[in-house]
Amino acid sequence: MRSDVEDYLDRDEIPEDLNVEEFNQIGPAVLRAQPRGPMPLNLYRYRKKLNSLVNIYAAGAPMPADHLDHLVHLADQGRLFFSRNDQEIYARCAGSDPDAALDDPNLTPEDLAGILVSEIARRQKELFEHAMVPQLERLVQVVDSLAVYVGVDYDNIDHLVSVSHRNRDRERQRVNAGVIALAIYLQLNRDKVVIENLAPVSLGFFLYDIGMSRVSRLMTEKTSQLSATERRKLKEHPRDGLRILEKLGLDSEEVLEPCQQHHERIDGSGYPGQLKGKEIGLYGRIAAVADSFCAMITDRPHSARRNTVEAAVELLKMDRAYDHRVCRALVQYLQGIPG
Numbered sequence: 001m002r003s004d005v006e007d008y009l010d011r012d013e014i015p016e017d018l019n020v021e022e023f024n025q026i027g028p029a030v031l032r033a034q035p036r037g038p039m040p041l042n043l044y045r046y047r048k049k050l051n052s053l054v055n056i057y058a059a060g061a062p063m064p065a066d067h068l069d070h071l072v073h074l075a076d077q078g079r080l081f082f083s084r085n086d087q088e089i090y091a092r093c094a095g096s097d098p099d100a101a102l103d104d105p106n107l108t109p110e111d112l113a114g115i116l117v118s119e120i121a122r123r124q125k126e127l128f129e130h131a132m133v134p135q136l137e138r139l140v141q142v143v144d145s146l147a148v149y150v151g152v153d154y155d156n157i158d159h160l161v162s163v164s165h166r167n168r169d170r171e172r173q174r175v176n177a178g179v180i181a182l183a184i185y186l187q188l189n190r191d192k193v194v195i196e197n198l199a200p201v202s203l204g205f206f207l208y209d210i211g212m213s214r215v216s217r218l219m220t221e222k223t224s225q226l227s228a229t230e231r232r233k234l235k236e237h238p239r240d241g242l243r244i245l246e247k248l249g250l251d252s253e254e255v256l257e258p259c260q261q262h263h264e265r266i267d268g269s270g271y272p273g274q275l276k277g278k279e280i281g282l283y284g285r286i287a288a289v290a291d292s293f294c295a296m297i298t299d300r301p302h303s304a305r306r307n308t309v310e311a312a313v314e315l316l317k318m319d320r321a322y323d324h325r326v327c328r329a330l331v332q333y334l335q336g337i338p339g
């Protein structure tokens with residue numbers, strides 16, 4: 001039950017001269033999207049009698065449903081705050097609802113990039129482990145938000161690339177490759193991107209290697225040479241991936257082509273179909289370059305990671321295997337981004 005005092009305090013007006021520089025107002029959407037249980041964020045409200053903000057929720061404390069309702073009520077009225085020192089924690093909390101995060105004035109484009117990349121990594125991993133429709137829907141939801149984020153300002157792709165590539169662990173390779181593929185796609189189509197296509201194109205780039213979820217980790221992390229049987233199994237993963245995607249009800253060219261063709265090479269030396277030249281589509285060519293590029297710049301069991309521009313230039317020289325225009329777009333993109 002709320003006390004009369006609390007009701008009275010709810011009527012407090014926040015004076016304009018209150019020094020809240022160290023704090024930001026928290027939006028109710030962030031609270032509503034939180035999973036049940038304790039929140040990792042300290043919360044503050046304005047108290048008129050003290051003319052200051054006071055802590056009313058300590059991070060990690062129990063959060064009964066009625067307490068959460070009260071906090072949402074305060075946030076609705078713009079009376080709930082968090083410390084700017086907790087910005088990173090706040091951004092993590094806002095990740096529960098990436099769509100609402102896009103409208104949150106507390107979050108910078110870089111914060112949003114961090115939220116989108118970590119949510120894609122988390123939801124992609126869930127889907128790769130359990131290729132079921134609910135997991136796919138969760139990934140689609142965050143990819144749709146990413147498409148909006150990039151669609152409103154194409155330069156936002158730079159934030160996605162720089163945030164995602166801070167982590168070059170093998171676990172993150174498939175996220176980073178998806179982001180780089182999207183950067184290449186935008187570089188190639190800067191003046192003719194159809195905004196509605198950004199979501200399916202992005203989804204295809206984050207799903208293309210789903211067939212690898214059927215290849216055992218023992219095999220992918222093996223430092224010695226693979227046996228002939230193991231190599232055959234590995235080379236089946238684009239076809240395995242295609243079957244998984246079709247089973248999930250995905251049938252668009254933007255989604256299927258990168259999966260089917262990311263190991264095909266222009267000169268016919270790739271797999272699984274030994275496709276040649278024009279038989280390989282643009283999405284397949286982009287996924288091929290992004291996949292090889294990210295493999296080169298990631299630490300692997302048998303080789304150290306490479307410098308990004310050097311790796312892209314090396315791919316540019318391999319024009320019998322990789323699409324020259326796509327590789328050139330990658331080099332141009334890397335030379336153009338700040339930092």
Ligand SMILES: [Fe+2]
Binds near residue numbers: 208209212237262263
């Ligand atoms: Fe692959």
